[in-house]
Amino acid sequence: MTLEEYVRSPLWSVLVETVHAMILYPHHKAYTRDVVLHEQPNVTPSDLAAKLGVPLGEALVILHELQKQKSES
Numbered sequence: 102m103t104l105e106e107y108v109r110s111p112l113w114s115v116l117v118e119t120v121h122a123m124i125l126y127p128h129h130k131a132y133t134r135d136v137v138l139h140e141q142p143n144v145t146p147s148d149l150a151a152k153l154g155v156p157l158g159e160a161l162v163i164l165h166e167l168q169k170q171k172s173e174s
């Protein structure tokens with residue numbers, strides 16, 4: 102499944118809400134933005150999840166939000 106297919110799912114908003122409630126989420130997002138994407142700009146959600154030791158859902162939300170921020174800039 103691609104990232105966009107996940108985003109179109111009716112459960113996407115529930116996943117985002119759950120991930121935003123995770124205590125380390127802001128730190129994982131910042132680390133991904135500042136370190137991981139500079140080293141691996143095309144990192145996949147599953148690779149990010151393994152690298153950070155986080156659930157796939159968190160990695161999906163992080164990558165989606167960072168892509169969205171980049172396109173808005």
